[in-house]
Amino acid sequence: xxxxxxxxxxxAELQELASRDDRALQDVLxxxxxxxxxxxxxxxxxxxxxxxxxxxxxxQADRGELVxxxxxxxxxxxxxxxxxSR
Numbered sequence: 001x002x003x004x005x006x007x008x009x010x011x012a013e014l015q016e017l018a019s020r021d022d023r024a025l026q027d028v029l030x031x032x033x034x035x036x037x038x039x040x041x042x043x044x045x046x047x048x049x050x051x052x053x054x055x056x057x058x059x060q061a062d063r064g065e066l067v068x069x070x071x072x073x074x075x076x077x078x079x080x081x082x083x084x085s086r
Contacts, residue, residue, distance in 0.1 A: 004029060050082055 006014060006029070014032075018025040046054070057075075060067075067075075 047082060050079065053079075 006025075014028055015025060017023075018028045021028070053075075
C-alpha cells in the first residue's frame with residue numbers, strides 16, 4: 001500500500017474525524033479518496049448545471065443546512081428531467 005502524506009492544513013481535521021468516529025486515520029483517508037474518485041468518475045457524466053447544483057448542495061450540507069423531504073423529492077425530480085433532456 002502506498003503511503004500518503006497528509007497536508008498540515010488537513011491533518012487536525014482528519015484526525016478529529018477519525019477520533020470522533022473511533023476509526024483509524026488510514027480508514028478515513030481511504031474513504032475520502034474513494035469518495036473523491038467516485039465523484040470524479042460521475043462528474044464526467046453530469047451536465048454543468050448538475051455539477052453546480054451538486055456542489056452548492058455539498059456546501060450547504062457542510063454548513064449543516066438540511067432540507068425537507070419535499071425539497072429532496074423536488075430536487076431529484078428536476079435532476080431526472082435534466083438528465084433525460086440531454
